[in-house]
Amino acid sequence: MERRKFLKQSLVVSAMVSAGGALLPSLARAANVPGWPAKEFDAKVLDQAMQDSIGKTSVPVSPAVHLTAPTIAENGAAVPVTVDVDHPMTADNYIDAVFLYVDHNPTPLASAFFFSPENGRAYFQERIKMAKTDMVRAVARTNKGELMSSKPQEVKVTIGGCGG
Amino acid sequence: MADLGNPMIRMPAHAKKGEVVEVRSLIMNPMTTGLQKNKQGKLIPAHFIQTVTVTFAGKPLCHLDWSTAISANPYLAFKMRAERSGTLAMTWKDNQGGSWTAEAKITVA
Numbered sequence: 001m002e003r004r005k006f007l008k009q010s011l012v013v014s015a016m017v018s019a020g021g022a023l024l025p026s027l028a029r030a031a032n033v034p035g036w037p038a039k040e041f042d043a044k045v046l047d048q049a050m051q052d053s054i055g056k057t058s059v060p061v062s063p064a065v066h067l068t069a070p071t072i073a074e075n076g077a078a079v080p081v082t083v084d085v086d087h088p089m090t091a092d093n094y095i096d097a098v099f100l101y102v103d104h105n106p107t108p109l110a111s112a113f114f115f116s117p118e119n120g121r122a123y124f125q126e127r128i129k130m131a132k133t134d135m136v137r138a139v140a141r142t143n144k145g146e147l148m149s150s151k152p153q154e155v156k157v158t159i160g161g162c163g164g
Numbered sequence: 165m166a167d168l169g170n171p172m173i174r175m176p177a178h179a180k181k182g183e184v185v186e187v188r189s190l191i192m193n194p195m196t197t198g199l200q201k202n203k204q205g206k207l208i209p210a211h212f213i214q215t216v217t218v219t220f221a222g223k224p225l226c227h228l229d230w231s232t233a234i235s236a237n238p239y240l241a242f243k244m245r246a247e248r249s250g251t252l253a254m255t256w257k258d259n260q261g262g263s264w265t266a267e268a269k270i271t272v273a
Binding site: 030031033035036037040041069077078079081089102105106108109110111112113114115116117118119120121124125126127128129130 | 182186195197199209210211214215220223224225226227228229230231232233234235236238239240241242243244245247257258259260263
């Protein structure tokens with residue numbers, strides 16, 4: 001008797017929950033995509049963002065990691081950034097990730113790009129938001145775990161892009 | 165309601181074997197940070213693409229995790245070594261259950 005009552009109650013509860021969902025179809029439920037590294041993007045300072053994403057807060061600079069960004073950003077809401085790593089991309093020796101940071105952004109880790117040797121080149125171009133004049137840096141990681149950083153590049157921003 | 169989705173991929177249709185080609189993509193998404201306020205002074209919830217997954221000929225090629233610091237209507241360019249003919253497929257997923265896919269074909273001789 002007890003069990004039947006419990007099962008009946010759960011059935012009623014789940015029916016109510018699904019009905020609730022159906023009644024409000026336009027209510028967007030914010031939910032992180034499974035596997036998205038929320039902790040790394042939650043870090044509010046550069047050191048924490050680096051520690052969470054690459055396990056280090058300081059990485060040697062290498063001339064192989066080319067970071068191109070404008071010295072003066074016309075629009076802090078869309079700053080074009082290009083990263084190109086001069087490094088083989090063979091099956092046993094390749095760049096497996098590049099992390100892009102903006103030192104004082106509310107979220108210092110801007111993006112993480114995971115490559116395979118089939119990319120042929122660890123290269124990407126994207127547009128980022130910058131809250132204010134700040135340093136942008138790219139850290140590349142090889143499949144063997146070696147880390148190398150671009151020279152940090154200062155981008156002057158007159159109108160900040162984060163809207164905060 | 166702002167434009168959402170409509171992803172586009174631009175990739176050469178033909179390449180020589182071993183050539184590294186550039187793939188360019190664009191998708192509409194507000195990429196709101198969750199830090200902005202509307203006219204009533206209330207915070208606009210974050211709405212942004214969090215992951216971009218790329219496959220070629222059904223095999224994983226590369227993957228990105230994005231923050232709210234990526235600009236609205238995100239543009240992305242990357243490269244691929246053309247080894248064989250096939251279809252490149254990209255899937256973008258945002259934090260509000262949105263998911264979009266686009267494909268492009270390449271013939272490698």
